[in-house]
Structure formats: structure tokens, C-alpha cells
Amino acid sequence: MSERETRTAGASAPSAEALQKLAGRHQAGYRSVGTMAYDILRDAILDGTLAPGQKLRQETLAETIGVSRLPVRSALIQLEADGLVEFHARRGAVVKALSAEQAREVYDIRVLLEIDALRHSMDEMTPERIARLRELGRTADAEEEGADFVDARTQFYAELYGAAARPVHWEMIEQLRLKVGRYVLGWRLVGGGEHGHSHEELVAAVEAGDADAAAEVLRSHLTGVRDAVLAMLSAEGGAAAR
Amino acid sequence: MSERETRTAGASAPSAEALQKLAGRHQAGYRSVGTMAYDILRDAILDGTLAPGQKLRQETLAETIGVSRLPVRSALIQLEADGLVEFHARRGAVVKALSAEQAREVYDIRVLLEIDALRHSMDEMTPERIARLRELGRTADAEEEGADFVDARTQFYAELYGAAARPVHWEMIEQLRLKVGRYVLGWRLVGGGEHGHSHEELVAAVEAGDADAAAEVLRSHLTGVRDAVLAMLSAEGGAAAR
DNA sequence: TTCCGAAATCTTGGATCCAATTTGCGTGCC
DNA sequence: GGCACGCAAATTGGATCCAAGATTTCGGAA
Known part of the structure; x- marks a missing residue:
């Protein structure tokens, strides 16, 4: 179950485990799932779990942290405003790198x-x-x-x-x-x-x-x-x- | 059609017409409806159409600029990141005032x-x-x-x-x-x-x-x-x- | 053998639908 | 008569569903 997945999941699979661990630390009572997703993803970017250049597929992130795609999108929008991720029109979001x-x-x-x-x-x-x-x-x-x-x-x-x-x-x-x-x-x-x-x-x-x-x-x-x-x-x- | 509406629509009706005019100026080909909604609402706040303290009901805004509530929510999240609006948990958003x-x-x-x-x-x-x-x-x-x-x-x-x-x-x-x-x-x-x-x-x-x-x-x-x-x-x- | 084109699949973005929470109003009790 | 508790309505937030666009792969032709 892990030998073939390397190709399928591409650049997003390596961080799945670490991301889930982060999600676990944030499982506490949040008022909105969107802010929880934001905190999880922000911490993931800050501690390197999501490395610069990493492609962020909404569905993968959503099922990894156990929510729908919608709060993930909200979180990504906020992270874009923070300058941590970058949206490429219709082509998804990536973790922004700093030159x-x-x-x-x-x-x-x-x-x-x-x-x-x-x-x-x-x-x-x-x-x-x-x-x-x-x-x-x-x-x-x-x-x-x-x-x-x-x-x-x-x-x-x-x-x-x-x-x-x-x-x-x-x-x-x-x-x-x-x-x-x-x-x-x-x-x-x-x-x-x-x-x-x-x-x-x-x-x-x-x-x-x-x-x-x-x-x-x-x-x-x-x-x-x-x-x-x-x-x-x-x-x-x-x-x-x- | 304008004498009774003052009470019904409360604080959000006075800006409906002006907001629609702004929406018209932005009807050009946007890649995403969310960014269009963001531009419209941002301009509306900047030129005073949406005054500080104004309560922002998502459904009202949505039907005024002619889209669904979802892109409006995206726009409001961005505007919150810009510091122009303020979210009050489950109680909606208001235009933030600067002291x-x-x-x-x-x-x-x-x-x-x-x-x-x-x-x-x-x-x-x-x-x-x-x-x-x-x-x-x-x-x-x-x-x-x-x-x-x-x-x-x-x-x-x-x-x-x-x-x-x-x-x-x-x-x-x-x-x-x-x-x-x-x-x-x-x-x-x-x-x-x-x-x-x-x-x-x-x-x-x-x-x-x-x-x-x-x-x-x-x-x-x-x-x-x-x-x-x-x-x-x-x-x-x-x-x-x- | 290589390059161009077309089709299929995958992924994002939008809309409608549903649940949860808050607020306002009404009624009852003190 | 005033305050408190409870119920109902409205509004936000989330999930599933649908459409549009982009990319990749496969096939054909040069």
C-alpha cells in the first residue's frame, strides 16, 4: 500500500503523516473549522512540514486534516493574504518561497x-x-x-x-x-x-x-x-x- | 417602493443602489467571481458606499452584486486579512472602523x-x-x-x-x-x-x-x-x- | 522517430442544500 | 410592571454536487 503510492500522490504524500500529527494537536474545540484548518496549515508551513514550492491540492489537504474542501479553501485564501501561499489562477496553490x-x-x-x-x-x-x-x-x-x-x-x-x-x-x-x-x-x-x-x-x-x-x-x-x-x-x- | 424599505432593510439598504453601480463597473471578464466580488466590495468600502460600522449580510451582498454567497465569503475573508472588515464569530461581518x-x-x-x-x-x-x-x-x-x-x-x-x-x-x-x-x-x-x-x-x-x-x-x-x-x-x- | 493535435481525466471554482448557533420576541412568573 | 426563560426565525458556516478549464497522455501523421 506504500510502494505504488509514491508516484500517485506525487509531491504531496511525503507530508501526509506529519500533517496529520499537526492536525491532531489542533483537534481542540474550535468555533469554526475554517480557522482550525488555517492554524494547521500555517503551522505546517512554518515548521517545514509543507516545504516551499510544495503543491497544495485542496482535496488531499482536506481529507488529511479531516474536513471538507471548503474550509481548506478559506484557509488557503487567508494564507495567500499572509503571503505564505500563492494562487496560480485555475492551477491551484503552492507554498510560496522567499527569495x-x-x-x-x-x-x-x-x-x-x-x-x-x-x-x-x-x-x-x-x-x-x-x-x-x-x-x-x-x-x-x-x-x-x-x-x-x-x-x-x-x-x-x-x-x-x-x-x-x-x-x-x-x-x-x-x-x-x-x-x-x-x-x-x-x-x-x-x-x-x-x-x-x-x-x-x-x-x-x-x-x-x-x-x-x-x-x-x-x-x-x-x-x-x-x-x-x-x-x-x-x-x-x-x-x-x- | 422607497418609503417603507427604510425600516425593513435596515442599515444595508441605503447602499444597495450605489453598490450595484460599482458592481456594474466591474462586470468585465474576471477569471474568478471571487476576485470580482473582492474588488467590488473593496472599492465600495474605499469610496464610502459601505460605511464603517456597516453590517455586511452575506446574502444581501450576494444578490446585490449578482453572485452566490460563496464568492462573497471568499471576498470577506480577504477583506478581513486586509483589515477592512471584522468577523464576529457566528454573528457576521462589519466594516471595520479606524480609531x-x-x-x-x-x-x-x-x-x-x-x-x-x-x-x-x-x-x-x-x-x-x-x-x-x-x-x-x-x-x-x-x-x-x-x-x-x-x-x-x-x-x-x-x-x-x-x-x-x-x-x-x-x-x-x-x-x-x-x-x-x-x-x-x-x-x-x-x-x-x-x-x-x-x-x-x-x-x-x-x-x-x-x-x-x-x-x-x-x-x-x-x-x-x-x-x-x-x-x-x-x-x-x-x-x-x- | 518526433512533433502536433485531440480527447479524457483530474482539479479548481461555483451553486444549491443542510445543520448549528445566535438573536429577538413573546409569554409566564415573581 | 419588570425580568427571565423558552421558543422560533434568521443568518452564518459546512458538506455534497455540478460545471468549466487545464494538463497530460495517447494516437496519428510527417
Whole structure:
């Protein structure tokens, strides 16, 4: 039952098992099946289960995660808006790849936006928020696996940038982080994590009220990650950048 | 046929005629009905046909623009991703309003992003692009009505910022412009257009190669529009900002 | 043997149909 | 007379069904 399927299922079969495992983690009580499908597919793209260039057949995805094609279509539309998948007219959807140039753009803009967000946020900093930041940074460093790793760090930066006070600004930052999330994950698996201490370093600068120092820590962290991502994308060659 | 309908159709009837007119302009050959519905509804929100706070009943919209409910749902999902509408679980969708604080955020970020885009673009400026900019600026100034007015200006800025060379950067800028597009339109209708000359002023600075001057023109233009939008939002009070 | 064309199959996109949930109204009780 | 509970109607969300288009394969001809 598995020797002939290789040809039939083409590029979509290899991820079936892993995708089902992801679907299992999301089986909890969702209000709508569409949002569940969105979360499953988004996580699948972020952790590499659905690789860039992968062709996304609606029916295959639908029966893999156990729903109809309709919520899958809803999810794909949302993912297209996020820039994670790409629709080719009547020819279906594929997981969008980020070129090296686009990744560089993302990090250039992130430096701009995140430093600005940090400065705004530091104007409204409180001891309570500092304490909360330390706590979130610790749990973020503790998390190791795919999607949870991203979630924990997201919470840290949401607090750091004052997401609640500047929702639009934070929304933009999140979109950019989403675009490069999978490459950071891939890089982390390959290159190891010597960046773990930047959380504490950042919090220390914020606590000291030194905006320039905090901005510099942030900038060097982002450019460091950027260079690592770019190196990985160059190493993989045109395959992922197609 | 119009005296009793006011109560029956509630908040959605007043826009029916105008919406149908918009639908007529988009009746051209679309590949998918979903994208057509998206364009129609997006334009309707941008030009105020669908006002902020407006409740969007899927069936009403569907029969007004002459399609089924399914492509309307697709369009609404996309519009939610754009931040133009808001889904309330099982209770339907409404046109999202922008608070004054959020509008301020949008313009703050736009200053950051657009000045940076302009500087990058000026590094790759050519006489051909200058000429094209002049042409686009002229046609943009000529356009007066709703959606076309936005389109023409979008083309101008796409060329100014080198959208082709920096697609991610441009995508971010477009998202932000989309969020405030309707308020600019509203402000323009109210306040008149003393901002028309900024196109030529901008092109002149770009042609001279003076990045700082061009950035300053852009910044003052954006902050000027921002203040006008904020004034309008404050004047309307909590109605639009709810 | 290779290239072009046509037909068949597969896949996306749309419409109608059905179920589930929410909201509004009416009635009954306190 | 007011509030609460329950029922009914309407609207959203999901599934199955149908049509349109694209791709691939097979066959024929050069």
C-alpha cells in the first residue's frame, strides 16, 4: 500500500503523516473549522512540514486534516493574504518561497519597524512590564520545538513592543515575522542557537532606560539572524528561491 | 417602493443602489467571481458606499452584486486579512472602523517606511523613471473621482518607491495606504485639494538627487494628510471610531 | 522517430442544500 | 410592571454536487 503510492500522490504524500500529527494537536474545540484548518496549515508551513514550492491540492489537504474542501479553501485564501501561499489562477496553490532579496527586504524593514516600536514602547515602560518581559524571555528560551518556539518568542516581543498600545504597528511586525518564520526555524535547526542570551541583554537595556543601547542590541540581533538566513538561502541555491 | 424599505432593510439598504453601480463597473471578464466580488466590495468600502460600522449580510451582498454567497465569503475573508472588515464569530461581518489612534499609527509607520523606500529607490533612479514619474503624476492629478483617484496615485507611488525592485516593502506600504484610503477620500471631499502640487515638488527633488529634500517633502505631505484625517476623525467623534 | 493535435481525466471554482448557533420576541412568573 | 426563560426565525458556516478549464497522455501523421 506504500510502494505504488509514491508516484500517485506525487509531491504531496511525503507530508501526509506529519500533517496529520499537526492536525491532531489542533483537534481542540474550535468555533469554526475554517480557522482550525488555517492554524494547521500555517503551522505546517512554518515548521517545514509543507516545504516551499510544495503543491497544495485542496482535496488531499482536506481529507488529511479531516474536513471538507471548503474550509481548506478559506484557509488557503487567508494564507495567500499572509503571503505564505500563492494562487496560480485555475492551477491551484503552492507554498510560496522567499527569495534572498525578499528576505533581505523583510529584515531591513523589520529593523526599521521594530526599533521604532521599541522606542515608543520604552516611553511607556513600567516595572511590571519589565518583570513580565523577564518571565516571557525565560519561557521563550525554554521552548525548543517548532511552533511553540515561535509562539513563546512572539509573546515576548508582543510585550516588548507594547503590542496592546500600538496594534497596527504590531500587526505589521507580525506579518513580517510570519514571512521569515520558517527560515529562522530552519536556520536554528542547522546553525544552533548562540542568540539565546539576546533576550536578557535586551531586557537589561530596556530596564536601564537606555533606548540607544536597546536599539543597538535589537539591530545587531536582527542583522545577525538576517545574515544567517541569507547564508542558508544562498547555500540552498535556487531551489528554495524559485 | 422607497418609503417603507427604510425600516425593513435596515442599515444595508441605503447602499444597495450605489453598490450595484460599482458592481456594474466591474462586470468585465474576471477569471474568478471571487476576485470580482473582492474588488467590488473593496472599492465600495474605499469610496464610502459601505460605511464603517456597516453590517455586511452575506446574502444581501450576494444578490446585490449578482453572485452566490460563496464568492462573497471568499471576498470577506480577504477583506478581513486586509483589515477592512471584522468577523464576529457566528454573528457576521462589519466594516471595520479606524480609531484616531490607529490612524496616527498608520501615518507614523508610513513616514518611516515610505521615506526609507524613497531613499532606496533614489539610489537606482534613472532619467526614464523620472519621465515616467512626471507622466504618472500628471494623470494622478487629473483623476478626480473615487476609486480611480486612488488607483492613479497608487501607480505614481509604485514608480516612486521602486515597487518592482522591492516588492515586500511596497506590499507593506500598500497595506497601510489601503487602511486609510477611505478617510483620505472623505477628507479630500471635505477639505479640498491643496496637496496637488506635492507630486511635482517631489519629482523635482528626486530629479535633483537631493534625498533629504525629497524625504522632507514626503514627510510634510504625509503629516499634513495625517493631521487632516485626524481632525476629521475627531470631528466625527466616536461614530467612526467606535 | 518526433512533433502536433485531440480527447479524457483530474482539479479548481461555483451553486444549491443542510445543520448549528445566535438573536429577538413573546409569554409566564415573581 | 419588570425580568427571565423558552421558543422560533434568521443568518452564518459546512458538506455534497455540478460545471468549466487545464494538463497530460495517447494516437496519428510527417
